[in-house]
Amino acid sequence: MEDMLRYQPIWPESAQAGWNLIQMLKITTTRSCWMRCRFCDFSHFVPMIDDHPVPSLSLLQASQSHPALAEAYDLIKIRGGLSFFEPWSYFRSAIRHVHKRNSAPIQALSAVEVQHFHRVEQKPVQEVLEELLWAGATSLGPGGSELLVDSWREEMASLRLSSRQWLSIHKIAERVGLKSQASLMVFPGITEEQIRVHFEIFRELKSLSVIEVKPFRCLGTQLEIMGNPHLLEVLATIQLIKKSFPHVMVAMNIDNLSRDMCELLQWHGVSRAMVTKDVIE
Numbered sequence: 001m002e003d004m005l006r007y008q009p010i011w012p013e014s015a016q017a018g019w020n021l022i023q024m025l026k027i028t029t030t031r032s033c034w035m036r037c038r039f040c041d042f043s044h045f046v047p048m049i050d051d052h053p054v055p056s057l058s059l060l061q062a063s064q065s066h067p068a069l070a071e072a073y074d075l076i077k078i079r080g081g082l083s084f085f086e087p088w089s090y091f092r093s094a095i096r097h098v099h100k101r102n103s104a105p106i107q108a109l110s111a112v113e114v115q116h117f118h119r120v121e122q123k124p125v126q127e128v129l130e131e132l133l134w135a136g137a138t139s140l141g142p143g144g145s146e147l148l149v150d151s152w153r154e155e156m157a158s159l160r161l162s163s164r165q166w167l168s169i170h171k172i173a174e175r176v177g178l179k180s181q182a183s184l185m186v187f188p189g190i191t192e193e194q195i196r197v198h199f200e201i202f203r204e205l206k207s208l209s210v211i212e213v214k215p216f217r218c219l220g221t222q223l224e225i226m227g228n229p230h231l232l233e234v235l236a237t238i239q240l241i242k243k244s245f246p247h248v249m250v251a252m253n254i255d256n257l258s259r260d261m262c263e264l265l266q267w268h269g270v271s272r273a274m275v276t277k278d279v280i281e
Helices: 058-065 088-101 111-121 125-135 150-156 163-176 192-202 231-244 259-268
Strands: 020-028 075-079 106-110 139-141 180-186 208-215 249-253 270-280
Touching: 020 058, 058 088, 075 088, 075 139, 088 106, 088 111, 088 125, 106 111, 106 125, 111 125, 111 139, 111 163, 125 163, 139 163, 139 180, 163 180, 163 192, 180 192, 180 231, 192 231, 208 231, 208 270, 231 249, 231 259, 259 270
Parallel strands: 020 075, 020 270, 075 106, 106 139, 180 208, 208 249, 249 270
Antiparallel strands: none
16 A cells, blocks of 8 residues: 555646647558557557558558648657568658658657667667658657566566667667657556656656656557556656656647546646647558
């Protein structure tokens, strides 16, 4: 009981200042992934032979011609699963086309995907990150930082990179000029100690500017029986982040949240509210 995450009711005089509404374009590279993370709905087995579940060159074609890229956004997020079919050059070219067609900042791929291309193509991590910057990315996605408690990661996503591997890739990303962003998954029963383990990793990133809070959602996955975290667990997590990282923006995706929920998040310190404006899949 002593390690329970505790929510402290607050009675501020006004909502936290600086509520920024971020209009996003989400681009999904592929909805298949060989890592088989138990909490992810991208975790479908990708066969090495016979049927390919993703239409050939669909992402590359979309980056060149999709009408959504003519619209205005505050952020473009490029993320997805992993397969062995498309080489690194395929994704690098697609990101380059997106950058040429739209001036919005691009959060492209994650340390998990960078590690994948490093392994598959035997390309140095720094070279992958330098090419990502050249293609037009401004920041590396926070993927992989949801599970920086290695004991939890071993149980839920054993094929993912470790916490130290995630940190190492983000440190290299900082050196080549990509901004650092992290995330924290709030799962049912999360403890303050588990959150502070994440914080120990986050503190080693010099340019960390955003921590994205992700309530655990397991619908359609192996962990559906776990359910979702309680609202008070989410709010208590935000409180801990604000106390430990007062200079960092707290972000959340507010798609499908009620107005009352959005007001609660704003009053508790969420300053970067992300809304999905368009989707390319």
